Amino acid sequence: MCCLFGMIDCHRRFGAREKAHILSVLATECEERGTDATGIAYCTHGHLSIYKRPLEAHRLRFHIPEDSRVIMGHTRMTTQGKASRNRNNHPFLGNAAGEMFALAHNGMLYNDHLLRRTNHLPKTKIETDSYIAVQLIEQKKALDFSSLKYMAEQVEGTFTFTVLDQQENLYFVKGDNPLCLYHYPRYGVYLYASTEAILMRALNLLRLPLGKPDRIELGCGDILKITASGRQATASFNASHLAQHWGYWPTWTPEIRRTGKTRTAEQEYLDELKSVACCYGFSPESVDRLLESGFSTDDVEEFLYEGEMY
DSSP states (O other): OOEEEEEEETTOOSOHHHHHHHHHHHHHHGGGGOOSEEEEEEEETTEEEEEEESSOGGGOOOOOOTTOOEEEEEEEOOSSSOTTSGGGSSSEEEEETTEEEEEEEEEEESOHHHHHHHTTOOOOSOOOTTHHHHHHHHHTTOOSHHHHHHHHHHOOEEEEEEEEETTOOEEEEEOSSOOEEEEETTTTEEEEESSHHHHHHHHHHHOOSOOSOEEEOOOTTEEEEEOTTOOEEEEEOOOHHHHHHTTTSOOOOOOOOTTOSSOOHHHHHHHHHHHHHHHTTOOHHHHHHHHHTTOOHHHHHHHHHHTOOO
16 A cells, blocks of 8 residues: 655746645655655656655655656555665656656556566566566557556556656556546646545645645546646556456555554554465465564565465
8 A cells, every 4th residue: 555646837836845845745644555665756857857765755855846847756555575675666767768757656466477477578676566567668668658558458456557757747547546636727736646535634734725626537447648738638448457356356445544543554564464465375374473483574575475475
């Protein structure tokens, strides 16, 4: 369980400090869905930059360049690949025939190893399931609706992706994971987060004088492209393969609360680890046995994805 967030400032309404403040507040609220790492991607003077660290969002200090109009962000809850190895954190950098792009993913994919073998994709030191999406796009040597459609129809699991290119085009690839996108047409501003509750809390804290937003509805199978100037274009992909696995792939509903009044992030992570274990043919009891034997949750995660649970 992770969180996507970001903004598009089409009319350059906000200065660098204002954008940094907006992103900081929004990212901090996104800690509800992940505290293991935080990252953003943006373009400045035609160059794509990614800044990410294995830290909670409230501990990061964002520095957004004045000329950056589109900023894409992600807070991570680790399920595969240790967050302490920063290469495993989102957004990921990709290269499609010389054009750089950044990709962030909310969800879990379970056929990444199979796709890497069957598509003869290169080995990588990045250990997360999400990175297969980058490799599939790179394989098509282009970042466009066609390559995004191909990628979305190949991966299996749960997902919503955001992808930013060097021209400040932001793509939303909406699978079965949540996304809330607000548009303020009068001011040329877009704001988004994985859930409406997160976005509303951030907006209440920010008190931006933008008025009432229009909510852009995206359904499972939709692809939306928004340019830095605010123009929209849409496409779609066949999402029937997601429906086939809804009964198989575990759903994840509990929220991580920073207050710690009910459940800790470690408890939430353990529950998710047990759910993922079921998808690989292992019981929740096998996870408990390993923990009782002195193994850490990180150890269990490695055993799980290497197929060595006993």
